[in-house]
Each structure stands twice: as structure tokens, then as C-alpha cells.
Amino acid sequence: MTHTGESCCPNAERVLDNLSTTVLVFDAEFRLIFINQAGEVMLAHSARHTCGRLIHELVVNAETLVEHLAGAFTTQQVISKRGCQLQLPDAPDLRVNCTFTPVVEGGEVTTVQVELRQIDHQLRVEQEELLITQQEATRALVRGLAHEIKNPLGGLRGAAQLLEREITDDALKEYTRIIIGEADRLQGLMNRMLGPNNLPEMRAVNIHEVLERVRELVQAEAGDSLQILQDYDPSLPSLYADPDLLTQAILNIVRNASQALAGRGEILLRTRIRRNTNIGTRKHRLIARIEITDNGPGIEEGLRRKIFYPMVTNRSDGTGLGLSIAQALVSRHHGLIECASQPGETTFTILLPLEEMNAAQ
Ligand SMILES: Nc1ncnc2c1ncn2[C@@H]1O[C@H](COP(=O)(O)OP(=O)(O)OP(=O)(O)O)[C@@H](O)[C@H]1O
Ligand SMILES: [Mg+2]
Structure with missing residues (x-):
């Protein structure tokens, strides 16, 4: 069910704050009258600092945004633009997809709601998620392998120790020492591959x-x-x-x-x-x-x-x-x-x- 109207959703502002999309609302003078939390992060300034300011004061290259804002006010149509480059005074440059939605009251557009979705951010999230999944799979494989190698290795080392006790010739004992030494080295490696298990x-x-x-x-x-x-x-x-x-x-x-x-x-x-x-x-x-x-x-x-x-x-x-x-x-x-x-x-x-x-x- 879709809720509409303020009375159905008293926490509308909280909902907007939980979005990872930036939401900005501008009045007819292109003055910011609302910004959600994602917007504060994007502009690197609080609502207190940004609300009431003109779009030119918030974005260095505001021309494109102004053009589409004006378009939404005059045409009363929703406008979407992909790949806009934004230069911000106090934050790194961004590439965003934008949507301009006019809010019509009494036949007139009173405000325009602007949604900005950061493209690079989306790419980064996808890359990180891929990295996490791939590395989890590799880790599971390596741990499985290390387990399989550790058991026979223990047997191999034990057998070499028994053999060493039976051998009287010191020259031959050198071979069993090599087996034991290498088995210990491999055991150490396997333990590192398994990582801490407590x-x-x-x-x-x-x-x-x-x-x-x-x-x-x-x-x-x-x-x-x-x-x-x-x-x-x-x-x-x-x-x-x-x-x-x-x-x-x-x-x-x-x-x-x-x-x-x-x-x-x-x-x-x-x-x-x-x-x-x-x-x-x-x-x-x-x-x-x-x-x-x-x-x-x-x-x-x-x-x-x-x-x-x-x-x-x-x-x-x-x-x-x-x-x-x-x-x-x-x-x-x-x-x-x-x-x-x-x-x-x-x-x-x-x-x-x-x-x-x-x-x-
Ligand atoms: N700060 C760094 N600068 C340059 N190369 C790096 C740096 N950190 C890691 N590397 C590269 O990443 C490789 C992998 O690092 P990793 O710590 O996993 O293994 P290692 O250092 O080679 O061996 P180990 O840590 O198991 O003794 C290194 O061999 C090195 O080539
Ligand atoms: Mg290292």
C-alpha cells in the first residue's frame, strides 16, 4: 500500500534522511529550502549552513542545474539528466544523475525537488561488494585446502620421527631431519593460511x-x-x-x-x-x-x-x-x-x- 499525505507519514523527514540519495528542495528564487542528510554529506555542510542559500552559493558550476530547475518550474514536467559534473566549494567534484520534480500547488509550481545520485559512489559500492564476495570465496577455498594438507602432514612428520629413532647411521638421519624440518615449515604456513581460529x-x-x-x-x-x-x-x-x-x-x-x-x-x-x-x-x-x-x-x-x-x-x-x-x-x-x-x-x-x-x- 502506498501512503500519501502528511498525516500517514509523520516521520517523512526521517525517511528522507535515511535515503542514500541526496534530496534538495528549491523555491522559485532557486533558494534551498530543504536538504536531507545524504545532501549534507555530499555538500559537506549542515542544513543550518545551507538552507536559505542560493544555488550559486552551493555549487560552483550551477549553470546546468539552474537551467533544469528553470525548466521544471516553467514546463511543470519532471526532468532527468545523467552524468552531470558538479563542482562544490568545499567537497571533491562529483558526477551525478539528477531528477528535477516540480511540486504543483493550485496549478502553479511552488518548489522543485532535486534528487542527486552519485555515479562514482554507485560504482565504488558495486566494486567493494564484488571484492568482498570474491575474497570470501577465496578464503573459504584456502582454508579448506590448508585443513586437507594439515592432517596428512602430521602423519608424515610422525612417521619421519619414528624412522629417525630406528636409524643408527647419522648420515641417513640427515634425511629424516630434512623431512621433519620441511613438514614443520609447511605446518607453520598452513597455520598462517588458516588464520586465528579462536x-x-x-x-x-x-x-x-x-x-x-x-x-x-x-x-x-x-x-x-x-x-x-x-x-x-x-x-x-x-x-x-x-x-x-x-x-x-x-x-x-x-x-x-x-x-x-x-x-x-x-x-x-x-x-x-x-x-x-x-x-x-x-x-x-x-x-x-x-x-x-x-x-x-x-x-x-x-x-x-x-x-x-x-x-x-x-x-x-x-x-x-x-x-x-x-x-x-x-x-x-x-x-x-x-x-x-x-x-x-x-x-x-x-x-x-x-x-x-x-x-x-
Ligand atoms: N606499501 C606497499 N608498497 C608496495 N608494495 C606493497 C605494499 N604493500 C603490499 N605490497 C605488495 O603486495 C604484496 C602482497 O603483500 P602481502 O603482505 O600479502 O604478502 P608479502 O608481504 O609478500 O608476504 P608476507 O606478508 O606473507 O610475508 C607484496 O609482496 C608487495 O609486492
Ligand atoms: Mg606482507
Whole structure:
């Protein structure tokens, strides 16, 4: 059933605020008289700051929007435009699909309702969702394989130990030692591939304490030629998380950065809060952004698309498991790790929901 009229929907404003589409309403002078929460995020200003302002004050290149607004007022027709480029004074440029709907009262258009849907945002959501699904499938495959290999490996090692006890010739014992040594190495690898199997111990965690622990560890490993800088947002609230798992995930990323810099260069650890932001298709009211940026050589595009999959490495002594484990650990907190890279600037961004106090598993 469709409800119409104000009396049927006293929470209409709340409904508009829950939309991920921006809704703006302009009067006949092209003055903003309503903006929903998605609009506040898009324009990077509150309703208090934007309502009452002319469209020219809100959008730098307002000409196209003005033309369609005027069209909707005069023709009384709904107008849709795809792929409009918007330049905003205090937010990054956007590409949006727009719909202009005239609101007619007493035969006249009193206001025009404008809906803006961000195209890049939609693409990003789809890409993230694909990434999450693909990586979950790979992780399940790898864990299954690791399980299958671990059991016979135990048998193999046990048999080699028994054999070693029976052998008296020291030269032959060397062979059994090799079997045992290699079995142990493989066992270690399989354990890493399986990842931590205890249930996470969730509690309130100050992410800055976790970052500081990682910073001290990597600094001690790398020495003074590596500079690790901090840019923390002190207003970031506590996360509900397993601190050891988060430490492991962040350590894997910061260690990679230090290795890429060969111990000489700069790493920046940055934290920020974001409102009404998606992680995959799920929209969160509040999320923490943890960025780890290094000024190393970067990751070339072909490799970058694969780095979160297990066994992908370009280091001779790497197992290629660090990032896939980090992604698995963050995903246990309903978060996601993204990567952007160009020569001289590589950033790994960890997105973690802040509001899900009891949801991690
Ligand atoms: N900050 C970075 N700069 C440049 N390349 C990176 C960076 N982080 C990761 N990489 C690339 O991604 C690959 C995969 O990283 P990952 O941590 O998964 O495995 P690894 O470091 O090779 O091995 P492991 O962590 O298991 O010892 C690395 O081999 C490296 O090529
Ligand atoms: Mg690594």
C-alpha cells in the first residue's frame, strides 16, 4: 500500500534522511529550502549552513542545474539528466544523475525537488561488494585446502620421527631431519593460511593505542632511517573490537610499507571519522577510517588488483599471506581494507563500522 499525505507519514523527514540519495528542495528564487542528510554529506555542510542559500552559493558550476530547475518550474514536467559534473566549494567534484520534480500547488509550481545520485559512489559500492564476495570465496577455498594438507602432514612428520629413532647411521638421519624440518615449515604456513581460529575477544578498544603499538614495533624493526608520522583524530570514539586481531591486521600493512621502503622513507598513520558511509552495500551511520600511507615505489596496477588474494607476492622471502590475513581479520569486524597506489604514494585504508557494538563475530 502506498501512503500519501502528511498525516500517514509523520516521520517523512526521517525517511528522507535515511535515503542514500541526496534530496534538495528549491523555491522559485532557486533558494534551498530543504536538504536531507545524504545532501549534507555530499555538500559537506549542515542544513543550518545551507538552507536559505542560493544555488550559486552551493555549487560552483550551477549553470546546468539552474537551467533544469528553470525548466521544471516553467514546463511543470519532471526532468532527468545523467552524468552531470558538479563542482562544490568545499567537497571533491562529483558526477551525478539528477531528477528535477516540480511540486504543483493550485496549478502553479511552488518548489522543485532535486534528487542527486552519485555515479562514482554507485560504482565504488558495486566494486567493494564484488571484492568482498570474491575474497570470501577465496578464503573459504584456502582454508579448506590448508585443513586437507594439515592432517596428512602430521602423519608424515610422525612417521619421519619414528624412522629417525630406528636409524643408527647419522648420515641417513640427515634425511629424516630434512623431512621433519620441511613438514614443520609447511605446518607453520598452513597455520598462517588458516588464520586465528579462536573466537575474537571483543571489547572497547582505543584504535590509537593499537596504532602506537604497531608503530613502536615497526620502528624498532626498521631503525631510524624510517620515519613513522601520526595524524590522529582525537575525537574518534572507541571501537568494539579484538585488539590483538586488529594489531595483527595493521601490523601486516605497516610492515609491508616498511619493507617497500627498504627501511628508508616515510609512513603516515592517519585516523578520521566518516558519517553515513558505505562499506560494500551496507550504509553505516559512523565509521572509522584508518589510513596507512607510504612514500615508497608503489604497487603497479596489475599486482594491485590481486594483492588481497593469498599467495600473491613479489618479494623473494614473502609468502603473500599478510594482506589476505589482514583483510580476513578486518572483515571479522565487518570492515574492509582498500588500496590506492601510485609511485611515491601508496595508501591502505581500513574502514571499520563504529556503531556495531555487538555485531562482530
Ligand atoms: N606499501 C606497499 N608498497 C608496495 N608494495 C606493497 C605494499 N604493500 C603490499 N605490497 C605488495 O603486495 C604484496 C602482497 O603483500 P602481502 O603482505 O600479502 O604478502 P608479502 O608481504 O609478500 O608476504 P608476507 O606478508 O606473507 O610475508 C607484496 O609482496 C608487495 O609486492
Ligand atoms: Mg606482507
